[in-house]
Amino acid sequence: MNRIIRYTYPRSASQLPSLANRSPWSSLESEIDRLFGSALGDFAAPALAPRFPIDLYEDKDNTYVRAELPGVSRDNINIEMVDGYLNINASRKQGEESFSLSRSVAIPEAVQADKVAAAYENGVLTVTLPKQEQAKPRKIAITVN
Amino acid sequence: MSLFNQIVPRLSRPFARRSLDGQVATENEFTVKPAYELTENDDAWGLTAQLPGVTKDGLEVTAEEGQITIRGRRSWQKPEGWTAVYRESVDAPYELVLEHDNTVDTDKIVAELKEGVLRVSLPKSEAVKPRKIAVN
Numbered sequence: 319m320n321r322i323i324r325y326t327y328p329r330s331a332s333q334l335p336s337l338a339n340r341s342p343w344s345s346l347e348s349e350i351d352r353l354f355g356s357a358l359g360d361f362a363a364p365a366l367a368p369r370f371p372i373d374l375y376e377d378k379d380n381t382y383v384r385a386e387l388p389g390v391s392r393d394n395i396n397i398e399m400v401d402g403y404l405n406i407n408a409s410r411k412q413g414e415e416s417f418s419l420s421r422s423v424a425i426p427e428a429v430q431a432d433k434v435a436a437a438y439e440n441g442v443l444t445v446t447l448p449k450q451e452q453a454k455p456r457k458i459a460i461t462v463n
Numbered sequence: 464m465s466l467f468n469q470i471v472p473r474l475s476r477p478f479a480r481r482s483l484d485g486q487v488a489t490e491n492e493f494t495v496k497p498a499y500e501l502t503e504n505d506d507a508w509g510l511t512a513q514l515p516g517v518t519k520d521g522l523e524v525t526a527e528e529g530q531i532t533i534r535g536r537r538s539w540q541k542p543e544g545w546t547a548v549y550r551e552s553v554d555a556p557y558e559l560v561l562e563h564d565n566t567v568d569t570d571k572i573v574a575e576l577k578e579g580v581l582r583v584s585l586p587k588s589e590a591v592k593p594r595k596i597a598v599n
Contacts, residue, residue, distance in 0.1 A: 388579030441515035441579015
């Protein structure tokens, strides 16, 4: 029995019209563009990214968050503590343009949210978050009988 | 854009220079390039560099032959007892070197550092400014 089976393949031209008139090298070219784009993206990153660098420190009594926010006026920095996360929002005015910067950091230990203090100096914001009493290392004297 | 009368970032690091007594100068310390922006108008170039954590004492702006160097050292030191839990910033000093074709009037450079942002005005030397020539 002869059976004629016709397979219909989607023609690439009809499926992807944009690909039809591209040169055979176009995928290589776009790949090279992509590689350069990502490599150059790294250089451009610090100036453009709304994500500013953050450091987290701690000592016995406090947790400290330091954020590099150069050129931001103090009035435009908003800090809030929500559910174990410290949210930092700032906006920087550069000429007529205004950029908003925002980060959220998970604070590893329970802090006294009402006693959080912040200082801004030389373009660096330091937030001091006092640890809650139960989070502090405690020394308990146990008498051995 | 012409190649002349421009101010451009230096792309390569210089070779370790040898000072007079034959010792290698210790200037190949690791540095980071700050985020910066260059603007231009008819009279001057304007440089804005972000140097968070740098104070006036730690900042050095030098104008040499055809080269402007900005070096900034962070003044803040980690107090004793603090442990770093998570770091994103770098402790290395900032360094930005810009090269120009002696088109900057080095005597008139003005720099201002405010809240971690350095603004430098680099006036163009008279020879570079566009001059209107009267036609008789």
